[in-house]
Amino acid sequence: MKYEVTPDLITGHDMIDREHRQLFDAVNQLLDSFSDNKKAGKEQVNHAAAFLTSYVDKHFAHEEELQKKSGWREFETHHKFHEEYKRQLKEILDRIPEEGPGIQNMSEINVHVVRLITHIRTMDKRLGVFLKTVE
Template identity: 35%
Template sequence: MAIGWRDDLLTGIREIDDQHKELFRRFGDLLTACREEKAAKEVLRLFMFLDEYVISHFNAEERLMLSCGYREYLEHKRQHQQFVRQLEELKRKYRDEGAGLSLVITTNQVMIEWLTRHIEKMDKDIVPFLRK
């Protein structure tokens, strides 16, 4: 799967769309840093950013869901928690194995594909509730 933002992932909610684009950009940066065997300092910097940004983004989405009484809030929040656990596992993999091909594959398969599916299926479902 190619890394990169696709306009078909737009939700129509600017705040959320901008955050999604930033997540894709930063995961792409992480993949590039791993493929090019950049210094550990750069990879760790990207992980630190992603840690904070993912939590901030999920909190923003969850506030929006609560504000409109979104019926699937708890399931959506559960999926966010799952993603955070997967990010923690990715960092563990980096600490244990370094920034090799395995980390690139895992980042692409687990994080980017999950994020894409989540936006397509879960995040877009929120939009009609927010427009009421």
């Protein structure tokens, strides 16, 4: 199964939607690296995990910049969600054992991505609607 930006997740803001696609690509790559792990080793997993972490940081920062510039009233709650999300992502990735990821790691990531999907469907979409009125 691959994560993708389905029509119900489109925020209407081009940059945000583009970055969400790339973010899902990064998640898919990480999950792929889990199943490739036996062949490719931990290096590929580490690489995909580092890329996802840095991409999430970058994307959340971009979204927050847009919110600050436009004076979005939900900035504080949105920012809180982002911070908590990054913290949990780090925790989950840090739990991947040296000998490679297992089913538990995989399921934690899936649960975490579902939380992001809910976030996109609610907070990010509200932001997208708002940005259309000010840009």
